[in-house]
Amino acid sequence: MRSLAYVAISVQLFVGLQCQSLPAKVKKCHYGDGKCLVESANALLRNFPKGIPEVNLKPFNVLPVRDWLLVNDSQVGGAWYFFELLNQINYGFENTTITEIRGFDKDPTATRIEIHGKIPRLVYKGDYLAKGRMLWFVDINSHGTSESDFLNFRFDLTLKVRIEYRNNKRYLKIYELVPNIRLDRWIMWLDNFFPDNEDLTIAINNLFNRNWVEFWNELEPGILSLFETVFLSLFEDLFEKVPYDDLFLADEDSK
Incomplete structure (x- = not known):
């Protein structure tokens, strides 16, 4: 009998750890209520930045x-x-x-x-590694700190999902997320790009920032793939932890 009790308690603890609910202060909405979902999402962003x-x-x-490999040309020519x-x-x-x-x-x-959403300023800070050859005679072999500012960043996300059942609960699983991104300005700075020539480092950074649209158009596929991983990381853990139906009001609830 005691062993059976231990098993029952263990199962209850396991289910409790696997199935969590949102805090009461997070406003729930009815299924498909876009207006309510927007209000709730914005309140969550303001109240729970951590x-x-x-x-x-x-x-x-x-x-x-x-870590993300943004450009990887064949090292020939x-x-x-x-x-x-x-x-x-x-x-x-x-x-x-x-x-x-x-x-x-x-x-x-x-x-x-x-x-769909917008962010006034999105900033990436970290390190970079660059190698290459320009114009047959300028070799690049540099690493240092980098900073990217994306100004008036707007995004549209399209999600494809499926349902998984665990412990008689429905969980949402994202199998495809497609981002579309628009912005007013991209400002990047790569420190130490030419380690032995600070003037040339400044010149190449200024060249990039004067012609950022051309660089964006060239690098957009890799950047979108990176943002796909970023947005997925924001959603996946929540959907993995909280049953889908627990995110919404029951049909009979009025609020």
């Missing part, structure tokens, strides 16, 4: 970003480039304003899920 540890919602005022971002930290998500949410119906797989 995340909600009990449901695995990560801090979004300071967000670590995985007179011009090639390798550029990797390392130890990056993202600042600014706490100032996000969600402008529209679509989907999140009772059957979340029945309609497309969209999240």
Whole structure:
């Protein structure tokens, strides 16, 4: 009998650890109520910039970003480039304003899920590693600190999801997230780009910032892939921890 009690207690503890609920102060909405979801999401962003540890919602005022290989040309010929971002930290998500949410119906797989928003300033700080050859005679072999400022950053996210059942609860699983990004300005600074020539380092940074649109157009696929991982990291842990139906009001609830 005692062994059976231990088993029952262990099962209850396991289920409790695997199935968490949002704090009561987080406003819940009815399924598919886009207006309410926008209000609730913006209140969460304002009130919980350091995340909600009990449901695995990560801090979004300071967000670590995985190392990312942005450019990796074949190292042949007179011009090639390798550029990797390392130890990056993202600042600014706490100032996000969600402008529209679509989907999140009772059957979340029945309609497309969209999240639209804007951030006045999104900043990446960290390290970089650069190698390459320019114009057949300038070799690049540098590493140092980097900083990127994305000004008036707007994003549209499209999510494809499926449902997983655990402990008789429905959990949301994202299998595709497609970001679309627009911005007014990209400012980047790479310190120590030419270690032995500070004037040339300043010149190459100024060249980049004068022609940032061309660089953005060239690098956009890699940047979008990086932001895909960033947005996924914000959502995945929450959806993994909290049952989908616990995020919303029951049909009979009025508030």
